[in-house]
Amino acid sequence: MEKIFKRCQSLYDVPTHYCPGCGHGIAHRLVAEVVDELDIREKTIGIAPVGCAVVAYDYWNFDCSEAAHGRALAVATAIKRVHPQNVVFTYQGDGDLAAIGTNETIHAANRGENLSVVFINNAVYGMTGGQLAPTTLLGQKTSTSIEGREKKAHGYPLKISEMLALLPGVCYIERVSLQSPPEVLKAKRAIKQAFENQINNLGFSLVEILSPCPTYWGLSPKESLDWIRDVMQKEFPLGRIK
Amino acid sequence: MKILLSGNEAIAQGAIQAGCSFYAGYPITPQNEIIAYMAKHMPSSRTGVCRTGKGQSQGVFIQAESELAAINMVYGASAAGARAMTSSSSPGISLMQEGISYIAGSQLPAVIVNIMRGGPGLGNIAPAQSDYFQATRSGGHGDYHLIVLAPACVQEAYDLTQTGFDLADRYRVPVMILGDGILGQMMEPVQLSTKKIKVSLAKSWALDGCQGRKPNIIKSFFLREGALEDANLKLQKNYAIIQQKETRYEGLFLSDAKVILVAYGTMARIAKSAISQLRSAGKKIGLIRPISLWPFPQQPFSIKNSRVKYLVLEMSYGQMLEDVRLAVGGRREVEFLGRSGGGVPSEEQIINKVKKIL
Numbered sequence A: 001m002e003k004i005f006k007r008c009q010s011l012y013d014v015p016t017h018y019c020p021g022c023g024h025g026i027a028h029r030l031v032a033e034v035v036d037e038l039d040i041r042e043k044t045i046g047i048a049p050v051g052c053a054v055v056a057y058d059y060w061n062f063d064c065s066e067a068a069h070g071r072a073l074a075v076a077t078a079i080k081r082v083h084p085q086n087v088v089f090t091y092q093g094d095g096d097l098a099a100i101g102t103n104e105t106i107h108a109a110n111r112g113e114n115l116s117v118v119f120i121n122n123a124v125y126g127m128t129g130g131q132l133a134p135t136t137l138l139g140q141k142t143s144t145s146i147e148g149r150e151k152k153a154h155g156y157p158l159k160i161s162e163m164l165a166l167l168p169g170v171c172y173i174e175r176v177s178l179q180s181p182p183e184v185l186k187a188k189r190a191i192k193q194a195f196e197n198q199i200n201n202l203g204f205s206l207v208e209i210l211s212p213c214p215t216y217w218g219l220s221p222k223e224s225l226d227w228i229r230d231v232m233q234k235e236f237p238l239g240r241i242k
Numbered sequence B: 001m002k003i004l005l006s007g008n009e010a011i012a013q014g015a016i017q018a019g020c021s022f023y024a025g026y027p028i029t030p031q032n033e034i035i036a037y038m039a040k041h042m043p044s045s046r047t048g049v050c051r052t053g054k055g056q057s058q059g060v061f062i063q064a065e066s067e068l069a070a071i072n073m074v075y076g077a078s079a080a081g082a083r084a085m086t087s088s089s090s091p092g093i094s095l096m097q098e099g100i101s102y103i104a105g106s107q108l109p110a111v112i113v114n115i116m117r118g119g120p121g122l123g124n125i126a127p128a129q130s131d132y133f134q135a136t137r138s139g140g141h142g143d144y145h146l147i148v149l150a151p152a153c154v155q156e157a158y159d160l161t162q163t164g165f166d167l168a169d170r171y172r173v174p175v176m177i178l179g180d181g182i183l184g185q186m187m188e189p190v191q192l193s194t195k196k197i198k199v200s201l202a203k204s205w206a207l208d209g210c211q212g213r214k215p216n217i218i219k220s221f222f223l224r225e226g227a228l229e230d231a232n233l234k235l236q237k238n239y240a241i242i243q244q245k246e247t248r249y250e251g252l253f254l255s256d257a258k259v260i261l262v263a264y265g266t267m268a269r270i271a272k273s274a275i276s277q278l279r280s281a282g283k284k285i286g287l288i289r290p291i292s293l294w295p296f297p298q299q300p301f302s303i304k305n306s307r308v309k310y311l312v313l314e315m316s317y318g319q320m321l322e323d324v325r326l327a328v329g330g331r332r333e334v335e336f337l338g339r340s341g342g343g344v345p346s347e348e349q350i351i352n353k354v355k356k357i358l
């Protein structure tokens, strides 16, 4: 009998360290499936962020580099310029890409670096214990916005994807979600598009993935998925942005 | 062939000669000639890197959006196997410290040029030697070292930059070329090297896709209990070898000297002028000029004559002074003369000080 579902070659067979219901594991798998399907495992170089996904290279079976917090796109820029034949992508959280690393993000995009970005928006800083992120929703409680995010004190949820879409160097931006199996499939298609764009030398592509962090949302895994659908997707509408 | 170059240009030309195939930098005075030279001779290219250092190289030049980006680009380029360099001046080097620490922790080779200016803060653009501590004491976080090389003339700036790339590759450590604004701006004839450089990008640990091998990982993160200590001990072992093999210095008149001036870089040139005046007046004065500031050359300080005295000269208020005291170990007198913030100890000040000590 033919096996129709198996482990991808681009994923190691190791236990996960992520919390139950976390979106990172799903996103890792989607990346691995895309790499397998495009048959680019031996050409791929991934840049892991500083954030909960800091050890992404413990899961991915291809060349990887660490980057200091926020600097993944500077590291990726250089690797891709040195090895234009390779497929180079970054995998970054919202704190990494849209707070400490905003400058690197905007300028890599504006230079039109031929890179693919997997951007995990979970509306908190997971790794450091659930603090306010640039993407935290108004009213959302975190350990540093105890009464909930308040616009006067904390500003508004940052729409970095919409901002980047303004830049001529950017070729593709889509926002997807891990909220349900059909959405997960759409997320995978978007990641594949971002990788294909790079292979076709089209420039900077970014996929923003709304991803659950049950631990710091104080919700069960199921409630987290519902919260993405009912609350988060209202602030961060899904679909092609550019 | 000899050509006239400024110290900054000589560093850039030395890098190209050494097969530097990736440069990223952000403008800051007094080192702007380096970034301009690299832009001219290493035009921005997304189609592969140069492998020779000849003429117009095909390396990658990027004007980064900040020194943070520049040093992390160097991290990436080095991880990808390129000979990579950045240059800046004091405030920019401060911004780079986290990245330098990551480069050291990830065992990546890289060359970082600091053409020092006055500080603290924005300070001024006058030459200074106030970043000695930052350069030699692992200016970023963690237990690590840079090899720090301090040229005193334009020729040496050219030569040591090439040495820097070789040492960086040999030991997989970041190397700093530490100069000051005078050295950077000064023009002198430089004998260009005709040595053909063969730089291989094929480094077994570098990232270029895992074709036919297990994936490579470049990282400085070691979470498992004991893993970071193991990694750090590996670094320390490497540093011990470097300390043994890679100290460099120039010694002058050490056999008869009663007072030995200790100075590096531009300050050592002024010291030399003072020495030639003093010696023609019959005074027995010598010089130790550390060329590697880390590892610091201890050996020339083991002079038998117990009446010899040292006079440390710096364009700072006494930073290398601490290394000299450590090298001397309390066995000899160590005097100091230093100025900073744009002030440079003059020949006359040195001579007066020596006369007081003698």
Ligand SMILES: Cc1ncc(C[n+]2csc(CCOP(=O)(O)OP(=O)(O)O)c2C)c(N)n1
Pocket: A050, A051, A052, A053, A069, A092, A093, A094, A095, A096, A097, A120, A122, A124, A125, A126, A127, A128, A133
């Ligand atoms: C320079 C620096 N500042 C702060 C930190 C601490 N830190 C580690 S991860 C992180 C935030 C991560 O949040 P995010 O990027 O959203 O990733 P997540 O964990 O949510 O996936 C912070 C602040 C660090 N490692 N380095």
Ligand code: SF4
Pocket: A017, A018, A019, A020, A021, A022, A023, A024, A052, A122, A126, A127, A212, A213, A214, A215, A216
């Ligand atoms: S803290 Fe949140 S983002 Fe981090 S592993 Fe746990 S669920 Fe995932």
Ligand SMILES: [Mg+2]
Pocket: A093, A094, A095, A120, A121, A122, A123, A124, A125, A126, A133
């Ligand atoms: Mg986050």
